[in-house]
Every structure is written in structure tokens, then in C-alpha cells.
Amino acid sequence: MKEPNPVAEGNALPHVVILGAGFAGLTAAQGLARARCRITLIDRRNYHLFQPLLYQVATAALSPAEIAVPIRSILRKQKNVSVLMGRVQGIDRTRRLVMVDQSEVSYDQLIVATGARHGYFGHDDWEAVAPGLKKIDDATQIRRQLLLAFEQAESTSDQELRKALLTFVVIGGGPTGVELAGAIAELARQALVEDFREIDPSQARIVLVEAGSRLLAAFPESLSRAAFAALTELGVEVLLGQAVTNCSSEGVCLGSLEIPSRSVIWAAGVAASPAARWLGCERDRAGRAIVGADLSLPNSPEIFVIGDTASVMSDGRPVPGLAPAAKQMGAYVAKVLLARVNGKEPPPAFRYKHLGSLATIGRQKAVADFGRLQLRGRLAWFLWGIVHVIFLIGVRSRVQVALQWLWAYATYERGARLITSPGSSGD
Amino acid sequence: MKEPNPVAEGNALPHVVILGAGFAGLTAAQGLARARCRITLIDRRNYHLFQPLLYQVATAALSPAEIAVPIRSILRKQKNVSVLMGRVQGIDRTRRLVMVDQSEVSYDQLIVATGARHGYFGHDDWEAVAPGLKKIDDATQIRRQLLLAFEQAESTSDQELRKALLTFVVIGGGPTGVELAGAIAELARQALVEDFREIDPSQARIVLVEAGSRLLAAFPESLSRAAFAALTELGVEVLLGQAVTNCSSEGVCLGSLEIPSRSVIWAAGVAASPAARWLGCERDRAGRAIVGADLSLPNSPEIFVIGDTASVMSDGRPVPGLAPAAKQMGAYVAKVLLARVNGKEPPPAFRYKHLGSLATIGRQKAVADFGRLQLRGRLAWFLWGIVHVIFLIGVRSRVQVALQWLWAYATYERGARLITSPGSSGD
Numbered sequence: 033m034k035e036p037n038p039v040a041e042g043n044a045l046p047h048v049v050i051l052g053a054g055f056a057g058l059t060a061a062q063g064l065a066r067a068r069c070r071i072t073l074i075d076r077r078n079y080h081l082f083q084p085l086l087y088q089v090a091t092a093a094l095s096p097a098e099i100a101v102p103i104r105s106i107l108r109k110q111k112n113v114s115v116l117m118g119r120v121q122g123i124d125r126t127r128r129l130v131m132v133d134q135s136e137v138s139y140d141q142l143i144v145a146t147g148a149r150h151g152y153f154g155h156d157d158w159e160a161v162a163p164g165l166k167k168i169d170d171a172t173q174i175r176r177q178l179l180l181a182f183e184q185a186e187s188t189s190d191q192e193l194r195k196a197l198l199t200f201v202v203i204g205g206g207p208t209g210v211e212l213a214g215a216i217a218e219l220a221r222q223a224l225v226e227d228f229r230e231i232d233p234s235q236a237r238i239v240l241v242e243a244g245s246r247l248l249a250a251f252p253e254s255l256s257r258a259a260f261a262a263l264t265e266l267g268v269e270v271l272l273g274q275a276v277t278n279c280s281s282e283g284v285c286l287g288s289l290e291i292p293s294r295s296v297i298w299a300a301g302v303a304a305s306p307a308a309r310w311l312g313c314e315r316d317r318a319g320r321a322i323v324g325a326d327l328s329l330p331n332s333p334e335i336f337v338i339g340d341t342a343s344v345m346s347d348g349r350p351v352p353g354l355a356p357a358a359k360q361m362g363a364y365v366a367k368v369l370l371a372r373v374n375g376k377e378p379p380p381a382f383r384y385k386h387l388g389s390l391a392t393i394g395r396q397k398a399v400a401d402f403g404r405l406q407l408r409g410r411l412a413w414f415l416w417g418i419v420h421v422i423f424l425i426g427v428r429s430r431v432q433v434a435l436q437w438l439w440a441y442a443t444y445e446r447g448a449r450l451i452t453s454p455g456s457s458g459d
Numbered sequence: 460m461k462e463p464n465p466v467a468e469g470n471a472l473p474h475v476v477i478l479g480a481g482f483a484g485l486t487a488a489q490g491l492a493r494a495r496c497r498i499t500l501i502d503r504r505n506y507h508l509f510q511p512l513l514y515q516v517a518t519a520a521l522s523p524a525e526i527a528v529p530i531r532s533i534l535r536k537q538k539n540v541s542v543l544m545g546r547v548q549g550i551d552r553t554r555r556l557v558m559v560d561q562s563e564v565s566y567d568q569l570i571v572a573t574g575a576r577h578g579y580f581g582h583d584d585w586e587a588v589a590p591g592l593k594k595i596d597d598a599t600q601i602r603r604q605l606l607l608a609f610e611q612a613e614s615t616s617d618q619e620l621r622k623a624l625l626t627f628v629v630i631g632g633g634p635t636g637v638e639l640a641g642a643i644a645e646l647a648r649q650a651l652v653e654d655f656r657e658i659d660p661s662q663a664r665i666v667l668v669e670a671g672s673r674l675l676a677a678f679p680e681s682l683s684r685a686a687f688a689a690l691t692e693l694g695v696e697v698l699l700g701q702a703v704t705n706c707s708s709e710g711v712c713l714g715s716l717e718i719p720s721r722s723v724i725w726a727a728g729v730a731a732s733p734a735a736r737w738l739g740c741e742r743d744r745a746g747r748a749i750v751g752a753d754l755s756l757p758n759s760p761e762i763f764v765i766g767d768t769a770s771v772m773s774d775g776r777p778v779p780g781l782a783p784a785a786k787q788m789g790a791y792v793a794k795v796l797l798a799r800v801n802g803k804e805p806p807p808a809f810r811y812k813h814l815g816s817l818a819t820i821g822r823q824k825a826v827a828d829f830g831r832l833q834l835r836g837r838l839a840w841f842l843w844g845i846v847h848v849i850f851l852i853g854v855r856s857r858v859q860v861a862l863q864w865l866w867a868y869a870t871y872e873r874g875a876r877l878i879t880s881p882g883s884s885g886d
Contacts, residue, residue: 078877079876451504
């Protein structure tokens, strides 16, 4: 507490307000560690979430606290940052104010990094029956639903109902959908297999639905085929070129094909947070704010939009909604602001550098694409694990996740098979 | 799956139904592993909870999954047990039926071990503002409330409100209250101390209220004094001989003394589960079923009540509501049933064997009472840790909890500082 506290130096320093402590917002805040400015980082949660592993919370392999770190702890030593837990209600560009809960926070520079949520292509009523997976509460809700389905199947004698309870449908064949379907298959066929007396969890039906012609559309075709083969081997039914025409509490319809199911998970469309609406700026079809080459809004150089909230072109192609892209944008904007604060030349236009794509399917199976180098199978799986452990924030999370994985690998067990939260208790 | 499955042998075997998979019910089930009977273990949760460490979940030191193990996993290899997740609605003694959700389960022998909840001495309206700590959902709710209090104190400029937010009141000076108050003090003074900019968490006021004349009434007086001294050193205000006259969302009243607080935790009275009402049997003031020397109901040798649900005398003294007592009762009833199944003499009347009492107050501080041997300070603290790790169920939980404690000891950090659950999100 002896270090000089720039906040105490008063309002003379420019005030940078960052909305969202995901990969983009957090990296921006950290990139400004040595900048002569006051930073206020606002998030409606008290933790930074490592979203790429959220599907492992949903499938009972990891506990929430293992992939979530308090934002305040991460930034404890960076004295020019104040963290504020609150919900953004809107932005007043004219008065340069952010409305947070009942109060107003004024800014000199604003970085908007509020992420994305699931998009249901105009069928918002599907959200209640086919939850997406973006937040910890989503993950514990899906975990509860998956585990309860097995419990209810065990206790019912209605064979039709039992079949529907043991049918799990994942919609969307991108990395999240592929990883979820694989993890659910492993949960049923390995972790739960000996725990029931009336049902055989290994008979559970897991269906992965993708509207496009192949899985993992962002990967090379050979890896899409490898993912398809690996999922099929795990007993996942992969339905390609099939669009969902209806979701209800009874199941899913793909045109005339009906799949009775009590557990449908949405891993398909993405819609940006309402940030573009708050800003009243131009947006793309997914609701993302369209920004310029330096990631600021046209005609508003003091407002940046980054991460999944922004629609950005790099080398003539859209920047994908991946964690490394969000981090690169956060680091870039920090550089722009540093140059401004120090009266230097701004850096050249933002360019996205693709570091590679990874997706895991199950035990010893994964695909990795690094341009010329493409991997599949055990080596890709091992690499996937190493990369994810390295990018976790904090030694504690790394140790915990690594130990959970080693344990699961050795025993086939899952570490967090709890049905919790008010929905399931009742008193 | 090749072992003979007694359940498949049909209804010829006596059917033992156990209600509740806490320490008492689980031990009873395990004690019947070699008995020629069918067992159905019914619990409304899918996990067995190690309740003695629940206060560490409430104070962000442990994750729920670290002290909760799926009941099915524990009993996976014991093929004469079926686990049923469901909520007991009532018991029909005449027809020998248990009503579970919408179905009926018939029994030949019934073991009721549904535990206890908090008693508010006739002030049930206090429960909403002064939650107790019996379930995982209680613990995550209290964790949310504690952590949110610091967040809200940081963002308000109302000094009165800030003071109330930073005042934490624990009601009840038994082991749970003492351990909670100590853990909250450490959370404020150590784990959070550098994470805020506007408030100084170490200035938080922690008050422990006890109506009796000393803390830890079940311990020898010298250890009560040691606990008092250790708590005071941690900065906890201990108020003895003070009864709570009102609880509200504004705080607590002790007669004319008002303590404004937004976080009040109830660790005082205990009330048995409604089991005695279901059974329509005689009960004591706390609602516990009064049982005979073999723990069965008078005139109903086929019904046993054990654990915190039972009012039992041993050597002329009431058996305390502790985990070891619950386990001893579970093991005893299993022996009675084994003798019945095998047509042998029943064992002599139940006798409780007190193994000792332990309570921890904070870093390197605890008290331990083993009759002639009484310990306090570092040695008692070390013993407390060892004993709790040993009694946890499963190697995984033991390793996880031991590592969390070592980590916390080395860094003063807390591993699970998450504000989660629907209450805090909103979408």
C-alpha cells in the first residue's frame, strides 16, 4: 500500500473507463499498467471467466472456481485501476457518461468490451428450452439439467419418457458444440456408467446438429472429417446440413424429423451484447458495433469497441470471435491510448494474427490447425491441454485444472457432479 | 457388473429403506453391505455433504464440489443399494409406505436419517434476513452476501450504509458460529485487504453474539476462554449473555443495543427435520423423534430414527448432534438389522462414545478437547486439519482440500471468491 496511487493524484489524469473484464477488457486494463491515467474497470460479475473451459463445468469435470478468478485479485497490484461491480444501463456519448446501476461514471476514453451472448436467429423463445453456454450460471444450470435427466430416467418406469430423458441434443457444430457433445458422451459412457441400477447410462443418445455441411467450419476440411470420425466413435450421432425448425420442452424438430429430448443445449448463433444499441452506432447483422482500423468508432476517437462486441476487418477478412483475437484487440487499444497519453504517434491499423485453432473431442482426441501444421489425435489432445492450462490466469487455477484432468484421466471420474442451485432444492 | 446383484433376486429379500444420505444414513447403508437385503437410499440431493466444512464454502475458502461427493459414486460397488433422488412427502406407518414425490416406496425396515435444520425459536420470519448454514445453497448464498457487501461498500459514498455493509453479525457461539466468525475475520483482514481502493476491508466489524455465558458451551471452560481470546485477537467482537430480540434487513437488536448490518448469519438453534411429524411419534422440544435404547420407535421395531433427527439418551445424557454421533448410530442400526436378517441376538443398547471435540478459530488457532487431554493453539489447529482431511470421503476430496489449505496458508488467498447464482445475475 506504499506505492504511489495515481488515483489519489486526482482528476488531472485522463479517466479511462473499460466495460467488461473478459479477455479483451482485462488485457486492455493490463496493457495500461504503466500509463498515466486513472482506469475504472466495470463488470457485472466479480470474476474473470476463462470461457473456453466453461463446457467442462457444464459437464461436471471442473468446478466454477477453477476457471474463474476475482477481477480484484488479478489487478490487485495495478494501483491505477479501480474495479467496480455493476451493470451498465446505457451510455451517453454527448455527456461522456456511462450509466451503471443507479449512478453515472464519466469518462475521457471509453473501451467497450461487453462480449457476446447466444443468438437464436429470431426465435428468442427457444432460449428457455435450449440454454446457451456463456456464463457460469448457464454452466451450472446445464450441469443440473444433464445430471437430473439421468436421475429422473432412473426413477421413472415410463419407457418413452426415459428415452427422451436419455437423449441429449447439442445444436451447433462449432468448437463449443463439438466439445460439449464429446464431453456429454464421455460423461454417460464412462463417468456414470456404473452408478445406476435401472438404466444403463451408456445407452444415452447424444445428437449433434449442424446446419452447415461440416463440423468446425473454421478448420480445414480434413480436420472437420477427423472430428466427425472421433465423435462417431464416441457414439455421438452427428447430423449435418440439418436446420432446427423448432425447439420445445418436448424436444427438437429438424423439418419433419422429431427428436424427443429433455436436454437441448444451444451452441449455434452468437449475438453481441447490447453495446451497439447503447452507443447508437452502426452495427452488423449479429449486432456488433462496426469500428474503424484503430478499433474506435467512426467520428468518436474516444470510444473503442473490442472483443466479441466489435465487428472488425483485418486483411480484408472478419476477425473471428476467439479469445486470442479479443486479447490482441485489448493489447492494441492499450497501445493506442498509451501513445495518446504520451503524445506519441498512434500505432498502425489493427491486424489480427491467427495463432491457430484447437478443439478437443474426448479422451486423447482433438484437432489442431496451425496453418501448414495440422494435428489430430493424441498429440493434438495433449497440446490442447497444455495450451489451456498455460492460458489460465493464476497459478492456483493452473494447478487445480491440471490435477483435475490428471485425476479424470486416471479414474474416468468427474469431479463436480453436483445438482445445485435454488432451482433444484426448494427450501 | 459381473457380481451377483441381490436386487435382481427379487422381492424375497427384506427391503430396507433409508431416508437421508448424511453421515447417519450413509453409514447405515454401508454397514449393510454384506446383509442379505435390498436397500433403497433416498435423498433429495444427489450428493453426500461433509457438513463440518460447509462454513469454508460460505467464506470462499473451498468450492462446493470439494466437500460433496455423489451418493451414487460412494455406493457404486455396493450392489444391494439403489439410490433414489427424491423428496420425501410423508410416511404411512400402517401400510409401510414412504411417499416420495409422486410415487410410493414400500419398506420392511425403515431408517429415518433426514437431519436437522436451523431453529429460530419461534421467529421463523428471521430466516429470510439471517440465513442458516446447513446446505450447499445456504453456503453459496452466504458467500454471495458476504462478498457483495464488500463490493457495495466500495461503490457507495453513503458512510452510514458503508458501515452497515461492513458489519457482519454471527448469531450463536457454538462451533459453527465460532468458526464462521473467525473465517469472516480472516477473509476481511487477510484475503481481501489489498483488493479495494475506496474501502479498507480490514476495518470490517465482525460481531459474534452468544446468549449463554460462554462460547463453545460443550467444551471445558478453559477452552471457551481460549476461543474467546483467539477471536478477540482476530478482531472479532464477542458479545456474551446477549439474546437477539430482533433481526431485520437493517440489522440486529440485542435488547436496546442495535447493530446496523446487512449480513447476519444464524448459527444458533437447531430444529429436526419434519420426520417426527411424518411418523406421528413423540418428539422433544427441538422436534426430534424420541427413540428407544435400540434407536427404534416404541412399538414399531421396524422403524429406526437416527442422527440429528433422533432424540437419544446414552449413559443418562443426551447424545450431541455431531457427525461422529450420527455415524455411530448408523453403524449401530446396521448391526441391529444384520442380526435380524441373520436370526441372531440383537446387540446391546446403543451407547454413544465421545471421541472428542474440535473447533478452529483461524490461522494456527484451534481448541481440542479429548477429556483429559486438552489442546489449544497450533497443535490443536494442525490436528483439526488432519482429522477433517482424514474424515472426508474419497481421495479426490482429501487431496483437493489439503491442497487448498496449503495454498491458503502460503498465500493468505481464498480459492472460491465467486458471486454466483441467479440472484446475482439477472439474465
